[in-house]
Amino acid sequence: MTDVEKLTMGQALNRALRDAMAADGSVVVFGEDVGPLGGVFRITDGLTAEFGEARCFDTPLAEAGIVGMAVGMAMNGMRPVVEMQFDAFAYPAFEQVVSHVAKMRNRTRGRVTLPMVIRIPYGGGIGGVEHHCDSSESYYAHTPGLHVVAPSSAADAYGLLRAAIDSSDPVVFLEPKKLYWSREEVALDAGVPGFGTAVVRREGTDATLIAYGPSVPVALEAAALAAQEGRSLQVVDLRTIVPFDDDTVCEAVRSTGRAVVISEASGFASVSSEIVARVTERCFHSLAAPIRRVTGLDIPYPPPKLEAFHLPGADRILDAVDDLQWEES
Amino acid sequence: MLGDDSAMPPDLGSLVPADAPVMLIDPRGEAVPHDTYALPSGEALLAAYGALTLSRRVNDQASALVRQGRLAVYPSSHGQEACQVAAAQVLTADDWLFPTYRDTAALVTRGLDPVEVLVLLKGDWHCGYDPYAHKVAPQATPLATQLPHAVGVAHAARLKGEPTVVMALCGDGATSEGDFHEALNFAAVFRAPVVFFVQNNQYAISVPLARQSAAPSLAHKGVGYGVPGIRVDGNDAAALLAVLGAAVARARDGGGPQLVEAHTYRIQAHTNADDASRYRDDDEVGAWLERDPVTRLEAYLTGRGLLTPERAAAGARRADEVAAAMRAGLSRDAEPDPDQLFAHVYATPTPQLVAQAALIADELGRETGD
Ligand SMILES: Cc1ncc(C[n+]2csc(CCOP(=O)(O)OP(=O)(O)O)c2C)c(N)n1
Ligand SMILES: [Mg+2]
Numbered sequence: 229m230t231d232v233e234k235l236t237m238g239q240a241l242n243r244a245l246r247d248a249m250a251a252d253g254s255v256v257v258f259g260e261d262v263g264p265l266g267g268v269f270r271i272t273d274g275l276t277a278e279f280g281e282a283r284c285f286d287t288p289l290a291e292a293g294i295v296g297m298a299v300g301m302a303m304n305g306m307r308p309v310v311e312m313q314f315d316a317f318a319y320p321a322f323e324q325v326v327s328h329v330a331k332m333r334n335r336t337r338g339r340v341t342l343p344m345v346i347r348i349p350y351g352g353g354i355g356g357v358e359h360h361c362d363s364s365e366s367y368y369a370h371t372p373g374l375h376v377v378a379p380s381s382a383a384d385a386y387g388l389l390r391a392a393i394d395s396s397d398p399v400v401f402l403e404p405k406k407l408y409w410s411r412e413e414v415a416l417d418a419g420v421p422g423f424g425t426a427v428v429r430r431e432g433t434d435a436t437l438i439a440y441g442p443s444v445p446v447a448l449e450a451a452a453l454a455a456q457e458g459r460s461l462q463v464v465d466l467r468t469i470v471p472f473d474d475d476t477v478c479e480a481v482r483s484t485g486r487a488v489v490i491s492e493a494s495g496f497a498s499v500s501s502e503i504v505a506r507v508t509e510r511c512f513h514s515l516a517a518p519i520r521r522v523t524g525l526d527i528p529y530p531p532p533k534l535e536a537f538h539l540p541g542a543d544r545i546l547d548a549v550d551d552l553q554w555e556e557s
Numbered sequence: 558m559l560g561d562d563s564a565m566p567p568d569l570g571s572l573v574p575a576d577a578p579v580m581l582i583d584p585r586g587e588a589v590p591h592d593t594y595a596l597p598s599g600e601a602l603l604a605a606y607g608a609l610t611l612s613r614r615v616n617d618q619a620s621a622l623v624r625q626g627r628l629a630v631y632p633s634s635h636g637q638e639a640c641q642v643a644a645a646q647v648l649t650a651d652d653w654l655f656p657t658y659r660d661t662a663a664l665v666t667r668g669l670d671p672v673e674v675l676v677l678l679k680g681d682w683h684c685g686y687d688p689y690a691h692k693v694a695p696q697a698t699p700l701a702t703q704l705p706h707a708v709g710v711a712h713a714a715r716l717k718g719e720p721t722v723v724m725a726l727c728g729d730g731a732t733s734e735g736d737f738h739e740a741l742n743f744a745a746v747f748r749a750p751v752v753f754f755v756q757n758n759q760y761a762i763s764v765p766l767a768r769q770s771a772a773p774s775l776a777h778k779g780v781g782y783g784v785p786g787i788r789v790d791g792n793d794a795a796a797l798l799a800v801l802g803a804a805v806a807r808a809r810d811g812g813g814p815q816l817v818e819a820h821t822y823r824i825q826a827h828t829n830a831d832d833a834s835r836y837r838d839d840d841e842v843g844a845w846l847e848r849d850p851v852t853r854l855e856a857y858l859t860g861r862g863l864l865t866p867e868r869a870a871a872g873a874r875r876a877d878e879v880a881a882a883m884r885a886g887l888s889r890d891a892e893p894d895p896d897q898l899f900a901h902v903y904a905t906p907t908p909q910l911v912a913q914a915a916l917i918a919d920e921l922g923r924e925t926g927d
Contacts, residue, residue: 260761261762261764264763268830288770289734290734291734357629358698526902527913531681532629533680534897544920
């Protein structure tokens with residue numbers, strides 16, 4: 229019997245937390261406003277009521293304290309799932325993340341492991357003022373020892389968060405906040421997707437769009453528009469940035485011979501740069517054109533009235549596709 | 558001389574805050590005698606009253622503009638106006654103010670145009686005013702991060718021999734951040750002329766003070782750093798002017814930093830996006846409404862015959878004008894100018910940015926068909 233429900237991404241994340249807490253008494257949730265309020269995005273709604281204050285609680289307002297305490301709790305047998313209220317408000321915890329969360333297993337030759345999840349609502353597109361719209365994935369992906377996950381759909385949000393909580397290594401779980409309200413059918417008993425398994429979201433033969441998190445729906449929109457113009461675009465969703473699924477991505481790119489990488493984050497020295505480098509290293513002889521990128525501009529995240537210029541949109545993606553040297557093939 | 562390394566540590570008694578917050582006018586508008594602090598002059602209180610009524614109006618007008626979709630978001634300081642008015646009024650034009658997102662009333666009292674202040678929340682740009690023109694730092698959103706900057710401005714002023722004092726604002730929640738503690742420690746070690754002013758409005762979004770701190774009061778947090786702590790009734794403009802004024806004077810005289818905690822209340826939700834009914838009772842709000850800072854000062858001034866009907870009417874007219882100017886200024890939508898995206902990232906844009914700017918210009922050119 230399958231248990232299918234129509235859920236928003238936010239509700240799917242809430243269900244994942246509830247189901248994980250019910251399944252494993254060592255899972256604890258804490259952070260700023262996650263208790264009675266249920267989080268500013270309501271992702272932890274009802275958890276304190278259902279599981280009690282010991283399992284889901286508010287902390288003093290200090291991100292380094294939250295992540296640092298999670299490290300200690302993970303060292304002592306618990307599975308903390310902490311929330312950073314917004315992307316840019318995770319930065320006070322950066323030292324804890326890069327110096328301890330990421331390194332503990334390695335420093336102790338595997339004797340101390342940190343099964344913990346740092347959930348971060350991230351990215352733009354919601355008209356947020358400064359410090360509420362950062363795409364911070366590249367900082368984390370650049371730090372060895374962290375898994376970095378960014379779901380693009382409600383179903384993946386459920387499965388990937390369950391997988392993250394089950395993981396024996398720390399996970400930075402990036403929740404595209406502009407997708408919190410997007411709704412789809414979620415099979416709650418579908419099984420947990422493995423980390424490092426990218427998926428082809430849309431089949432296509434002419435070029436491959438590679439995206440993750442908030443950029444996947446934009447890539448799908450571009451592919452739908454391209455289809456109307458007779459061009460068949462394939463869309464690959466990474467799902468986990470670390471570990472990176474070279475096989476699926478490269479197989480996809482080899483099948484079309486052309487690729488565009490899409491990401492909200494600024495392009496310079498970023499996850500998108502890494503994707504281009506990896507694919508070029510592996511698929512150079514299958515490529516009919518250099519891989520193009522459509523990313524956020526190399527600027528501080530702009531104010532709401534200007535964010536449309538910054539964010540990758542379907543038009544910019546189609547322009548990049550047009551640039552893939554079609555005349556020569 | 559700078560750190561005065563040879564100085565004796567201060568004795569504990571000079572650091573520990575008194576049990577009761579300083580109050581000079583009670584909630585009914587009656588003067589209360591105090592051993593240390595004298596009631597400010599009638600003229601000073603009238604000026605505070607003018608700024609209070611204006612600030613209340615600015616808060617309420619801004620909230621209305623959110624409902625009309627003219628502002629993206631507004632963190633109202635309704636109920637905290639006395640704190641913010643006093644924080645601005647005790648400064649000279651050469652002093653510096655370091656505000657947060659909630660301190661619109663302090664900025665307006667400092668003389669900034671509310672329309673410029675609200676550029677941030679309208680979504681046009683991150684900071685709508687010139688910080689040097691007013692000696693007001695950009696409003697800080699990442700909590701407590703502005704406090705070490707305030708220490709830096711104060712320390713530089715000392716190195717340059719300038720008599721500047723810096724007023725650094727933050728909320729109760731922000732006192733839990735590491736930057737708060739580092740700033741206090743630096744200020745104390747360097748005897749920087751900073752007044753740290755915490756508006757304890759009892760909540761950090763939904764989290765009540767009890768979950769923020771187990772200290773006897775937030776003002777006590779200064780003790781461990783050698784910074785004197787003082788508690789003040791945050792809805793009593795007279796007490797705030799007296800306490801903050803004395804702290805500024807002491808800092809200017811080389812007495813070093815102080816930590817002032819005002820006990821006040823956030824009457825409205827954290828922002829319009831917040832639903833306060835999820836975490837607090839209306840009864841609690843009602844009790845604080847009876848301590849309203851505007852009506853309290855009004856009762857005092859009227860009782861003393863200081864606030865004449867003419868003066869009150871003039872103040873109301875001014876508030877009307879400012880509110881009308883806010884409506885007019887914030888209902889206009891400037892054409893978004895994408896050049897701004899690239900103009901201020903570096904003194905000299907990188908070649909990559911120049912190329913990206915050309916790309917955007919090209920896109921726009923195609924859209925408009927030229
Ligand atoms: C470093 C950081 N973490 C989290 C936030 C999100 N946030 C914005 S305001 C706020 C509550 C702040 O409470 P307080 O300091 O008491 O100030 P108040 O809003 O009550 O004026 C939080 C958690 C932030 N702005 N910065
Ligand atoms: Mg507060």
